[in-house]
Amino acid sequence: KQEVTQIPAALSVPEGENLVLNCSFTDSAIYNLQWFRQDPGKGLTSLLLIQSSQREQTSGRLNASLDKSSGRSTLYIAASQPGDSATYLCAVDRDDKIIFGKGTRLHILP
Amino acid sequence: DGGITQSPKYLFRKEGQNVTLSCEQNLNHDAMYWYRQDPGQGLRLIYYSQIVNDFQKGDIAEGYSVSREKKESFPLTVTSAQKNPTAFYLCATPTGSGELFFGEGSRLTVL
Numbered sequence: 001k002q003e004v005t006q007i008p009a010a011l012s013v014p015e016g017e018n019l020v021l022n023c024s025f026t027d028s029a030i031y032n033l034q035w036f037r038q039d040p041g042k043g044l045t046s047l048l049l050i051q052s053s054q055r056e057q058t059s060g061r062l063n064a065s066l067d068k069s070s071g072r073s074t075l076y077i078a079a080s081q082p083g084d085s086a087t088y089l090c091a092v093d094r095d096d097k098i099i100f101g102k103g104t105r106l107h108i109l110p
Numbered sequence: 111d112g113g114i115t116q117s118p119k120y121l122f123r124k125e126g127q128n129v130t131l132s133c134e135q136n137l138n139h140d141a142m143y144w145y146r147q148d149p150g151q152g153l154r155l156i157y158y159s160q161i162v163n164d165f166q167k168g169d170i171a172e173g174y175s176v177s178r179e180k181k182e183s184f185p186l187t188v189t190s191a192q193k194n195p196t197a198f199y200l201c202a203t204p205t206g207s208g209e210l211f212f213g214e215g216s217r218l219t220v221l
Contacts, residue, residue, distance in 0.1 A: 004152070032208045043116075043200055043212035044153075051207070089152070093208050098143075100152040 002027045004092055006101035014109045015082060021075040021104050023090035028068045030092045035064050035075050038087045038103065047088075048075070080108045113137070116201050116213035123188070123195065123220050131186045131216045133201035142184040146170060147198040147215075156199075159184055188218060196220045 003026045013019050023033070032051045036044040048057045048064040050073070056065040063076040073090060089103040114135040123129045133142065141160050145153040155168030159178040173192025178184055188195045201213045 034208075034210060036210075036212075041198075041215070041217070043214045044202075044210070046209055046211060049207065049209045091153075091210070098155070098210065102150065102152045 002030075002092060002094060002097070002099045004090060004099050004101040006088075006090060006104050008104060009102065010105040010107070012107040012109055013080060015080060017080050018076065018078050019080055019106075021077070021088050021106070023073040023075070023101055025071045025073075025092045025099075027094065028071055030068065030094045032093045033064075033066055033073050034091050034093070035062075035073075036089045036091065038089060044089065082108045082110050084108050114201060114203055114211055114213040116199075116216050118216060119214065121216060121218045123218060125220065126190045128187055128189050129218065131188070131199055131201075131218070133184045133186065133213060135182055135184075135203050137203060137205075137211070138181070139203040139205065140181070141204050142178070143202045143204075143210075144168075144174075144176065144184070144186045145200045145202065147200060153200065156186065 005024045034049045035047045037047055038044050050057050050066040061078040066073045085108045087103040087105045091098050091100045117132045143158040144156040146156055147153050154170050156174050157168050157176040159165035162181050165176050165178050175187045196219050199216045202210045204210050
């Protein structure tokens with residue numbers, strides 16, 4: 001059974017720092033992995049989608065990597081800003097079943 | 111603008127009532143999903159539909175029902191059989207490459 005874990009559950013860092021969020025999964029046979037952002041009381045916003053054949057994807061200050069063999073993905077945020085404060089979730093897709101992690105709640109300190 | 115719309119944003123239910131949450135998309139996507147999110151929990155799949163007039167139970171379908179009579183609409187009914195319905199409900203639809211797009215969510219509270 002696929003399980004997705006995100007550690008830590010919460011993280012506070014000063015503005016301007018680069019940071020890494022982690023996502024691990026137990027079954028490496030995935031189609032893709034997706035990172036989302038969720039603001040309080042809102043739906044999820046797609047940030048980056050990495051297909052199983054890819055190693056990384058970049059969008060602006062965000063870079064996501066995927067290592068299927070070790071069951072890990074990281075989301076790198078460069079030069080963090082207070083507006084980056086949100087919960088970040090990862091999800092893996094296999095056999096039309098999408099499994100979500102519980103998320104990392106990120107707080108950027110001004 | 112193409113997108114996915116959920117309504118209402120907030121909903122209150124009395125004990126024993128059925129309530130229906132709306133999800134509409136104008137992205138021309140075949141598949142649509144309903145998730146439930148509880149505080150500190152990951153998203154759990156309630157029902158999903160891969161095509162019009164077809165839908166499948168997810169991991170927590172008990173106490174819920176859906177219909178898919180039109181491609182753009184996938185309403186979710188929370189029945190009185192759902193014993194703990196207070197939660198945040200999210201509707202989503204994937205692109206052909208698997209990227210998931212979500213609505214803004216509906217928060218249901220039982221009085």
